[in-house]
Amino acid sequence: MAESGDAGPVPAAAIATAKQQLKDAQDELAAARPSLAAMPQNGNKAILAVARGRVAGAAYPVSSAEMNLTAATAGIAYGDLATAP
Numbered sequence: 001m002a003e004s005g006d007a008g009p010v011p012a013a014a015i016a017t018a019k020q021q022l023k024d025a026q027d028e029l030a031a032a033r034p035s036l037a038a039m040p041q042n043g044n045k046a047i048l049a050v051a052r053g054r055v056a057g058a059a060y061p062v063s064s065a066e067m068n069l070t071a072a073t074a075g076i077a078y079g080d081l082a083t084a085p
Contacts (some may be wrong), residue, residue: 018072022065029058 036051069078 014072015069018069022062022069023060025058025065027063029055032058073080 032051032055036048038053039048039051041048
């Protein structure tokens with residue numbers, strides 16, 4: 001595992017885990033989008049808000065997983081991110 005401040009090699013398992021997290025998050029987002037797209041945009045405002053919230057809620061883990069994959073690929077350990085300048 002990379003040392004603090006070291007962009008050294010990262011175990012393949014860390015990268016594989018990050019890739020799987022990204023795939024899972026993208027699958028969740030892909031599942032949330034069709035229900036929103038199928039709703040009439042001038043329909044029930046409460047149901048529409050819930051569907052929009054579901055899509056927004058699914059988008060955050062995608063962003064987080066992308067960050068984790070980038071960090072793992074760069075050799076940055078998770079703990080290093082908390083102390084980064």
